[in-house]
Structure formats: structure tokens, C-alpha cells
Amino acid sequence: MSEHGTPHFHNQPGVAQVRVGAKEFMCVGALPPFDHPHIFIDMGADNDAICPYCSTHYVYDEHLHGGCEPPECAFIPESVPEAA
Secondary structure (H helix, E strand, O other): OOOOOOOEEOOOOOOOEEEEOOOEEEEOOOOOOOOOOOEEEEOOOOOEEEOOOOOOEEEEOHHHOOOEEOHHHEOOHHHOOOOO
């Protein structure tokens, strides 16, 4: 599997908002197999965005440096077990 340079986030915990340290990222919704199409979100000049698929509210926080809060909302494809 190829590595990706764009951060990927999900909202499996169902929190009201996910703070992210990137203005350009991918939202996957929930963890596979319950994810939605992985979509690119670009906040542009804004400091927040809402995913049109899952309605997760993302808020930019420059102190997170590409990470997220809560930290378990970071999606790392290699950490998801493949279906047998």
C-alpha cells in the first residue's frame, strides 16, 4: 500500500467536533468497513468545515501540526485490519 501525504481523519468516536492541524485533509467518516467515500476537504481561508457526507465538524488548530484532537480520530490505513 502506498503512503499518503495528506492527513486522513475519521469520527468513529462520534464527537461534536474534531480539531485538526491541517486545512487540507481527507475525511473517511467512520472506520472501515463503515466509512464513506474518502473525500478531500480544503478549508481555504476558513478555520472550519463540515463534511458533506457525515456532517463531522472540523476546526483548524495550528498548534496540532497536522495531527488531531481527539488523537484517536487520525486515520492510519495500515492500522485497520483487512477483511479475511
